[in-house]
Amino acid sequence: MANDIKHIVFDIGKVLIHYDPHIPFSRLIPDEAERNWFFANICTHDWNIEQDRGRTWADAEALLIAQHPTREEHIRAFRKNWHEMVPHAYEDSVAIMEGFINEGRDVTMLTNFASDTFREAQERFPFLRKPRGVTVSGDVGLIKPDIAIYETHTKSFDLDPAATIFIDDAPVNVEGAKAAGWNAVLFTGADKLRADLATYGLKA
Numbered sequence: 772m773a774n775d776i777k778h779i780v781f782d783i784g785k786v787l788i789h790y791d792p793h794i795p796f797s798r799l800i801p802d803e804a805e806r807n808w809f810f811a812n813i814c815t816h817d818w819n820i821e822q823d824r825g826r827t828w829a830d831a832e833a834l835l836i837a838q839h840p841t842r843e844e845h846i847r848a849f850r851k852n853w854h855e856m857v858p859h860a861y862e863d864s865v866a867i868m869e870g871f872i873n874e875g876r877d878v879t880m881l882t883n884f885a886s887d888t889f890r891e892a893q894e895r896f897p898f899l900r901k902p903r904g905v906t907v908s909g910d911v912g913l914i915k916p917d918i919a920i921y922e923t924h925t926k927s928f929d930l931d932p933a934a935t936i937f938i939d940d941a942p943v944n945v946e947g948a949k950a951a952g953w954n955a956v957l958f959t960g961a962d963k964l965r966a967d968l969a970t971y972g973l974k975a
Contacts, residue, residue: 775955776971778930779871781931782881782915782939786958787868788860790895792819795852801844813839822885825912853888857895857915863961867968867975872901880905881924883914883944886968895904904928915939919975925951936971938964 784790792814794804796901810816813835822831828850831882835846872878879902882889886909906924913920925932932952939945940958948955956967965975 775934776936776973777809777934778877778879778928778936779973780924780930780935780937780948781866781868781878781880781952782937782941782944782958783880783884783892784857784900785940786861786938787864787880788857788892790857792849792856794857794858795848796845799848799852800945809842809845812841814846817848820883820914822888823883824914825886825909825910828885828887835969850888854891854895857892861961864958864964867961867964869898869901870975871973877923877928878902879928881915881920882906884910885909893901895915915941915944916950917946917953921948921951936973963967 781787792810796806796809800809818831818835822828832846832850836843839846859864864906868878875893880899882905884892884907886907889905889907889909899905904927906920906927908914908920911920911923913923915921924930925935933954935953937945937948937955939948939955945955945957954971956964960965968975
């Protein structure tokens with residue numbers, strides 16, 4: 772069983788690159804309580820995930836500005852300052868991925884990401900072009916943990932689900948992959964990832 776893994780699928784945000792919207796907003800809204808309120812009530816996770824599903828930033832901004840006209844500048848700042856939210860790669864995780872690619876293993880990526888910001892990320896982090904391919908939620912109009920996005924990835928890259936392992940930082944997305952018949956591990960750091968992969972016969 773352990774050596775039957777033929778396909779390795781990586782998530783991107785918080786697995787290969789860091790993501791934290793508080794980075795630019797700690798400057799734009801210095802008061803921590805107000806900043807937390809802003810993310811809890813205006814530029815929320817649920818609002819942002821719809822851009823990952825394919826909604827345009829223009830539509831997303833217009834929706835919030837109509838509801839919170841006095842917050843227009845901060846609402847527009849989310850996309851405008853997105854580049855600051857992804858300040859660096861996780862070099863140890865990237866090394867694991869590149870090691871598998873260099874060994875000739877089949878590596879792809881599956882990510883909840885808006886189409887435009889993903890292309891921006893690829894320009895800044897060239898290793899995102901190294902795997903065989905990627906399913907970007909914003910391109911296909913589906914988001915993890917919807918089983919349909921895993922099935923789309925399976926079909927797009929001709930994967931055998933039982934021979935596939937997925938690495939993601941969100942427990943709900945790991946469970947989604949398992950529901951699609953994949954093997955999956957929760958990413959909490961490179962050392963734990965190496966140990967988890969070793970149980971599947973993958974030396975990282």
